[in-house]
Amino acid sequence: MKSADAQHNVSEIVAEIYERGYCLVPSVIAPDKADQARAALEPLLENEATDETRVAKTQRVGGIAYKHPIFAELLAHPLIVAIWQAYLDDDDVICSTWSANTAYPGYDKYGWHPDYPYWWINQPWPLEKVCGQTIWLLDDFTEENGGTGFMPGSHLKGHPPPKEWNEAWPAGAQILTGVRGSALVFHGALWHTARPNRSYKARSALLGMYTRPFFLTQEDMLAQLPKVDNPSEMICQLMGGGRHQPGIIGG
């Protein structure tokens, strides 16, 4: 049995991802560590806010692997990496995208979707060993403040969710609630959605997708690697430092 720490059992977590499509891993980091990450995000949100993000009431911050060391540390968190190595059955996992997502009070949209690269794959989708998503809770997630919505079992459907789901909440869907520092790890094909924030405080998450080294990543992680201060071996691996780069035969 593979275990990355005393509290969490990697084999059980991976079995749940394959069976139900997701697993909520409580307290991957302590709340005060999540508060440090949330505090590191705050100036980035302030500096990068635009009229568009203010109107949309939602803001994505990219490039976080190099914008603060705590985000590089969380990207390479041993438990999260062990989960994706076991789930993808590949020690050489890489990161496909790593960003922060904030829903401000008044955000009120739904947008059911699976994650990249499923949008681009012919149906029925291949369901094994493609990619896995991690949502880190940087604030306590509640129904009120926009805990992410997800549909258990939808990872086995092999196609996208019905468009009508953005108009009416589907029966059986669940809402991600939990204490900051926890993480939802889920199958990349699982149908999920951002939800309205009806609270008085912003709600932030980190989103990290992990995949196998021969897949095209969603973001150019390798281009960001030189900007990371003193990257660890695992950060170099995750950001594609060791993966095959296409060249020209004889060229």
Ligand SMILES: O=C(O)CCC(=O)C(=O)O
């Ligand atoms: O922030 C959230 O609750 C979900 C965001 C999401 O689904 C995404 O960025 O793909």
